[in-house]
Amino acid sequence: MALSVELQVNNSTSPTARYVTWAPSPCRIRVTNPSGTTTPTVSVKLGSVSAAAGGAVGFRSGTSGAFATTLTLSVPINGTSVPFFVAGRFPQASTNDGDVTIEARSGTTLVGSVKVMVRIRKNAVKLTPAERARFISALARLNNQGLGRFVDFRDMHNSATNVLAQSHGIPGFLPWHRAYLLDLERELQAIDPSVALPYWRFDQAAPSLFTLDFLGVANSTGTVRFSSTNPLQFWRASTIPGVNRRPLFNTSTPPPDLLTEAQTIALSSTYPNFRRLMEDNPHGWAHTSFGGFIRNPATAPHDPLFFLLHCNVDRLWAKWQQQRGRFDPALASSYDNSNTRPGQRLDDTMWPWNGVTGGTRPATAPGGALASSPAVAAPGPQPRVRDTLDYHGTVAAASRQGFDYDDVPF
Numbered sequence: 001m002a003l004s005v006e007l008q009v010n011n012s013t014s015p016t017a018r019y020v021t022w023a024p025s026p027c028r029i030r031v032t033n034p035s036g037t038t039t040p041t042v043s044v045k046l047g048s049v050s051a052a053a054g055g056a057v058g059f060r061s062g063t064s065g066a067f068a069t070t071l072t073l074s075v076p077i078n079g080t081s082v083p084f085f086v087a088g089r090f091p092q093a094s095t096n097d098g099d100v101t102i103e104a105r106s107g108t109t110l111v112g113s114v115k116v117m118v119r120i121r122k123n124a125v126k127l128t129p130a131e132r133a134r135f136i137s138a139l140a141r142l143n144n145q146g147l148g149r150f151v152d153f154r155d156m157h158n159s160a161t162n163v164l165a166q167s168h169g170i171p172g173f174l175p176w177h178r179a180y181l182l183d184l185e186r187e188l189q190a191i192d193p194s195v196a197l198p199y200w201r202f203d204q205a206a207p208s209l210f211t212l213d214f215l216g217v218a219n220s221t222g223t224v225r226f227s228s229t230n231p232l233q234f235w236r237a238s239t240i241p242g243v244n245r246r247p248l249f250n251t252s253t254p255p256p257d258l259l260t261e262a263q264t265i266a267l268s269s270t271y272p273n274f275r276r277l278m279e280d281n282p283h284g285w286a287h288t289s290f291g292g293f294i295r296n297p298a299t300a301p302h303d304p305l306f307f308l309l310h311c312n313v314d315r316l317w318a319k320w321q322q323q324r325g326r327f328d329p330a331l332a333s334s335y336d337n338s339n340t341r342p343g344q345r346l347d348d349t350m351w352p353w354n355g356v357t358g359g360t361r362p363a364t365a366p367g368g369a370l371a372s373s374p375a376v377a378a379p380g381p382q383p384r385v386r387d388t389l390d391y392h393g394t395v396a397a398a399s400r401q402g403f404d405y406d407d408v409p410f
């Protein structure tokens with residue numbers, strides 16, 4: 001027997017917690033077998049090995065300071081844990097599960113290792129074929145031909161349940177959809193933990209999105225066809241099987257007249273105007289650049305494209321927050337706390353995750369609590385509006401929600 005250590009990612013021994021983002025993940029190392037040691041502590045050097053086209057990580061010992069490619073720690077042989085932090089090295093995201101190996105060495109001897117993934121939401125047109133296949137496979141399994149858990153996500157975004165008054169044309173539009181996407185993403189990750197939601201960057205051409213092997217190709221009446229190997233061919237989210245989506249633009253170009261990313265971020269420096277203006281253009285205009293399901297809020301989530309569209313809306317908010325320093329709920333310009341409808345103020349919990357029905361809330365609350373993550377604790381099963389703002393823990397490390405975007409650094 002020889003010296004060995006245990007590496008805990010996100011302070012967990014579970015392989016299901018070995019997913020990191022650009023934000024610092026709290027980690028621990030402890031000696032599990034002190035054989036051969038003669039001193040009360042051993043010096044262990046942490047480093048990492050990345051697969052080709054894989055992610056990259058950095059290390060630091062405390063809660064502040066720069067991340068480095070290696071970190072040397074003094075670890076007691078009595079089994080006491082020593083904390084450290086790991087973060088993905090922006091912009092080098094993983095393409096496969098466990099494509100980064102964290103190694104612990106004593107001298108040149110490997111004494112412990114663990115595989116992690118830098119799991120990041122990416123531009124859909126930049127996914128590898130394998131990433132694309134894993135995403136659509138997980139989404140199709142969640143849908144299960146209309147019989148799966150996806151039905152709750154359909155029903156959460158449905159005019160019949162009055163959801164539109166909770167989450168559209170109102171300050172909570174961005175927080176509500178952030179929680180909604182995260183809930184869905186966590187359900188996909190329960191099926192395949194290597195999946196992160198991709199986004200449709202609708203101000204750029206995305207021809208590879210509108211193909212038989214990805215989100216399908218529409219005929220003139222909007223019936224979307226898929227290739228015989230695409231599991232989305234069995235998609236069903238309404239009384240009509242399949243997807244109805246009629247692009248009103250040439251899908252080898254972006255939809256015309258949508259604000260660009262730079263124009264969107266320039267809309268306003270304060271949340272009330274930013275939210276109000278961007279909900280219309282580009283968000284609303286992206287929806288109405290199609291006929292079919294995605295055009296109308298009550299049916300929009302019947303089309304898988306909805307989730308990629310909204311992932312980009314969320315990314316634009318994230319990028320606006322990052323460029324303008326708007327992660328802190330205590331800063332007035334980070335949010336619009338003036339609306340008194342339930343679910344709109346910072347300290348309000350949000351429907352449906354809070355289970356509250358009746359009155360000004362919808363009559364039913366599909367789906368129950370927000371899905372938990374093995375890697376992070378936030379935003380919790382019944383998120384408040386304020387819990388959605390600091391999504392990668394810029395203001396408070398405990399707010400980290402376990403997602404990040406490929407072009408929005410920590």
Ligand SMILES: [Cu+2]
Nearest residue numbers: 283287300310
């Ligand atoms: Cu929308």
